[in-house]
């Protein structure tokens with residue numbers, strides 16, 4: 001299995017339950033979901049013309065559509081060569097669940113890493129049983145993909161992006177249609193640091209005893 005890697009970097013997890021935890025991020029190329037407010041739109045298209053070497057991915061100074069195709073063993077070798085000290089690896093994108101993540105999970109877990117994936121819930125989640133699965137469901141997006149009931153059942157954490165009250169109603173309906181396991185943490189994540197969105201998320205979190213996820217990295221201006 002070969003994975004298209006748009007970015008590989010170490011930072012602090014800025015979202016969800018693991019906020020604050022040092023983490024290695026693997027950002028995979030490709031996503032057809034089309035969220036209009038997506039903050040990683042450079043990962044949407046996967047064009048053969050954009051293939052580059054992994055050394056060039058690591059040298060990127062700014063976001064681009066370019067990616068390298070790398071095997072699990074070579075991803076591990078790169079992480080070790082870079083001297084990263086984090087033991088938590090986040091696979092994001094793009095939409096990582098477009099790919100079968102089990103071979104990558106097997107290699108990273110055998111080397112002692114804990115895995116987390118960030119997914120929209122619109123593809124089957126193929127990863128190890130130990131992986132922490134963060135589902136950030138995408139309802140009624142232009143790409144026309146539906147949230148899968150099996151992805152919601154696999155979620156360890158649901159992290160819903162919100163900007164207006166309509167989004168709370170969408171989430172309520174989704175949780176009725178596609179239930180999560182009892183005890184699954186539910187986070188509301190304001191879209192793009194908008195004050196109105198943050199106030200809405202805080203208010204609903206207090207009413208429902210849900211968690212607020214504020215994209216800490218954007219407030220800290222880190223990757």
Ligand SMILES: C[S@@+](CC[C@H](N)C(=O)[O-])C[C@H]1O[C@@H](n2cnc3c(N)ncnc32)[C@H](O)[C@@H]1O
Nearest residue numbers: 037038039040093094095118119120136191192
């Ligand atoms: C860029 S997505 C990549 C992973 C996967 N495609 C997904 O949507 O979960 C990573 C996370 O960022 C969130 N996100 C993307 N753009 C955002 C924005 N402008 N404001 C807040 N959250 C955003 C997504 O909802 C998701 O939780």
Ligand SMILES: Nc1nc2[nH]cc(C(=O)O)c2c(=O)[nH]1
Nearest residue numbers: 012013014015092118217223
């Ligand atoms: N620091 C940091 N935390 C993150 N959590 C989820 C991210 C993502 O883009 O999936 C992300 C990201 O891009 N940076």
Ligand code: SF4
Nearest residue numbers: 031033034035038120
């Ligand atoms: S599913 Fe994720 S990567 Fe794809 S457009 Fe939406 S936020 Fe962006």
Ligand SMILES: [Mg+2]
Nearest residue numbers: 039040092223
């Ligand atoms: Mg991000």
